[in-house]
Amino acid sequence: MSGHRCARPAFRLQRGVVVWVFAGMVSLVSQEARAADWSDFLTDPGGWNALKQQWQKTGVDVSIEDVEELWSIPTGGARPSEHYVGLTQVDVTLDLARLAGENGREGEWGKFEISAMDLRGKPFSNYPLYAFNQTSSSEADPNLRLYELAYGWSSADAKFATRVGKLDLSQDFMVSTTALTFLNASFGWPMLPSNNLYGQGPASPVATPAVWLRYQFPEGWQGQIALADDNATGARSFLNATDPWNQNQDPSGTRFNFGTGAFLIGEVAHNVNHGGRTGTYKAGFYIDTGRFPLQADSDVSRRGNWEVYMIMDHTLLKDRGAGELRGFVRWEYTGLADRNQISSSLDAGMVLVGPFHRSNDNVGLGFGYAAPSHDLMLQKPDGSFRHHGNEYHLELTYAAQVLPWMTLQPDVQGLINPSGGAYDSGRRVKSALIFGLHLGLSF
Template identity: 35%
Template sequence: MIGCLLRDTVDHGSSVGKSIRRFAFIAILSAFQSVLAPCAQAADQPPVTDVLPSGVPLPFPSTAPDNLPQGWDTMVLGDLGGYRSRLRAHGVRINLQDVEELWGVASGGLSRGATYDGATIVTLNLDTDRLIDPQWHGGLFNISAIQLRGRSVSADRIGAFNTISGYDAGGRGMRLFEMWYAQGFWNNRLDIRLGVMDPDTEFLVSDNASLFLNADFGWPGVPSSNLYGGGPSWPFAVPGIRAQIIPTYPVTILLGVMDDNPTGGPFFSERSALDMNPSGTRFSMSTGVLVMGEVLVTVDASKLSASLENALPGTWKLGALYDSGAFPDRRYDTQGHLLAGPTSNGSPMMRRKNWMVYGIIDQTVWNPDGDAPEAVSLFARFMGAGNRGNAMTFGANAGVTMHGFVPYRPDDVVGLAWGVSNDSAHALDFNRDQLQFGAADVLPLKAEHHIELTWQAPVWRGVSVQPDFQYIHHVGGNIVNGATGKRVKDAAVFGLNTTASF
């Protein structure tokens, strides 16, 4: 609403001008107040766990809104003697998350051994109506930064296409994550964000899949392989604008328009994505525009049967993305010759535009005692993409999460999940061309599958420990180990994740 957007513009050189502007503001605010619905007190404030790409603490399924204020009992340092409460009263919220991971390859992969990685994320939220001006309702400023450390177990010891963890970024250093301003309108039926943002905190997300550590259960392998720099996903963010619309309360619509290249570099590069954009502040905006849209419907499956008394909450999503950039053909060069052939110039033909569609189901299927700790939920996500300019055209993952099944530990969550990413027809044809022309160290492509068993156990306020086991079948799509010259065998990997919220 206009009354929520206007502020008293102060002309420091003229007290008369200042008075006129204040009078005009009050008049316009009064005129529209009786016509338009009041603004929300703050824009949609993201949960503090939005900055976590995987191993996210999974709350007990509930029909209550997700965006409830987090209490101090969910943080290690609590209220810090009342300082946090005082800051929040003035519109300031500071959160810090720390993640430590240890991974060990027990069999298969490139080599056996242990690897460490970790991340620390700091987030600052500022409510404009409390911090700046009570008349500036519904505004929220968000900025966050990430410190990465450790090595990549996926690159160094496994060779898997889907990285073993969302934190397995393969780089070190401090970088900007997100920096955006959000404005809420009409009791947050409309929420607009503008700035540098990471779309995978909202788009393409399965809440139950976020429990698992493998990166494919976060920002999945299909867009990671098909978009520039793996697409705008953790730990990268890109300039853009996002609108969240709630036309009716069971339905939410997300629309986003943003830069499609988080690295600012070419599609193929010998440098890693983090090396091309180490600080998170390189915004090239030179390759194309990424448009994402998603419709979310909140359901209660218990209402489908008169015999069920306790709620069975769920969310069903349907979405798509479109990229206006140019993408390399996976089989032909700029002269129309086979890339794998002896006459190829080595430069792939570039094809304009790219797209992907997806569907996500998160559904609680068993909840015998309502608010009691026992519940079973299922998730499934399916993705389909175009063929010529993509390495992957189909992906799927599915799994089950179970609350309250560990004896004497009602808050623990156990999960079992599976995922797969399938190569495109052109990628398979290129592989067959390589074999036909006698390329060295090349084997027939096969779809990589991964299975994960995980157990998330809260051990203290704000601290959870998560033992994890993953099995990777057809590692890297059936690749050769350069050190041995033999096919990389299926990998069995054990891990331990510790997540703390301070």
């Protein structure tokens, strides 16, 4: 991107470090498991849970998450296709007081956290779908990478908490807890920051150097704020045709960049209870001091970016036999249409918790749209230009808790007007029907 100021030198660790960390964490599990029968160890939650409890007493907490997904696009997009994506995440948390032999409260001296990801498969939302939003939150460039590396501390009354290190801020900000049932990535980290920030912003699988603070106020109020680098991978260019997400600019996740711009994000939340129907209302913003290319002329860049957003999560109906119906709405907006691909977006939906007397299952129906910038122009095959239209997506999903450590989730999505009207090889990219099957394992 011409006009983008050069980043200052970033501190790099060797890729071998993240391989060593990941292999060490897996080795820790395997050494303990050799003495037991593997089938019993993996299929009997009591065996693994007992082992975890032993480690926790000494101050070491280990968790493993694995995701396997199959996706089919029978019609629509640039062409019909089938895809596989998967990831394995290992997290290790060290309680410093317990490691030192202290018998005080948990986390009294704070906790050190480190995690790594093994990402598999090939992203397919850019091609053949040509979507603004990702079909799955598990889609990423295939890499073995360091994820989070942080120190965290909270006060004894839990009113104040802080974390510092390499952080994924999407775990704390812009989160609708109801929307997390869905597989489409836009129901997690929303479309505005995903499309408008460097490398999709500070969200999984990318983490960025940051400081995060949270305070619990009386009467159900909470405030949080974070200051971070705005370009986690340290990519020199905002636009990269061969690496759209810029994740391969730092494939090991061990780059600590401080040379592009600052990213400030803040949020206020209020918990309510109306006759037993609980809800959470949130409002927030972010400001980015980096430089961004103009939609009308990518050779020209402007400094600064911002967004505001609002979220509502609320219980709509509560019935002991039929389950609990929860709804959510999230809206985002930026007034800087000249340098942003998406000007506004909205997602909403309902989730029934405990259907068919299965207390741990969820069934959800969600909807969302993205409104592109008026300055984002689309070139038609005849050489003429027109404005992009809105992109819409629908999702119907059922998450079944098959075992305490296993979730099976069939999923159906509809993508309407991809990228507001994209063309591939002179042909209009069609709206797509997408089928998915998600397997989640948690140990």
